[in-house]
Amino acid sequence: MPCSRVSAAPAGTATWRSAYVVPLGLVVIVYATTFHRLTLTERGAKVLKAISGVLLTFFGILFLSAAVAARA
Numbered sequence: 001m002p003c004s005r006v007s008a009a010p011a012g013t014a015t016w017r018s019a020y021v022v023p024l025g026l027v028v029i030v031y032a033t034t035f036h037r038l039t040l041t042e043r044g045a046k047v048l049k050a051i052s053g054v055l056l057t058f059f060g061i062l063f064l065s066a067a068v069a070a071r072a
Helices: 013-034 042-071
Strands: none
Touching: 013 042
16 A cells, blocks of 8 residues: 655755755855856866865765764
8 A cells, every 4th residue: 555644854864965955056156146247267276176175085984974973
């Protein structure tokens, strides 16, 4: 017999939202508001690449630690 109840969001949903959706939303807002004023230089591209690398590393560590904590 099918269940008609609506289940609650998975436990990691809040973590996923705070780790991915919020920062990406901020990036989109900043990009949209400053796009017409800024020209991307080589130095600016390197800075953006460094920021994305730091964020990727941070998120990787965050989710690996969450996975380890979930096992304990």
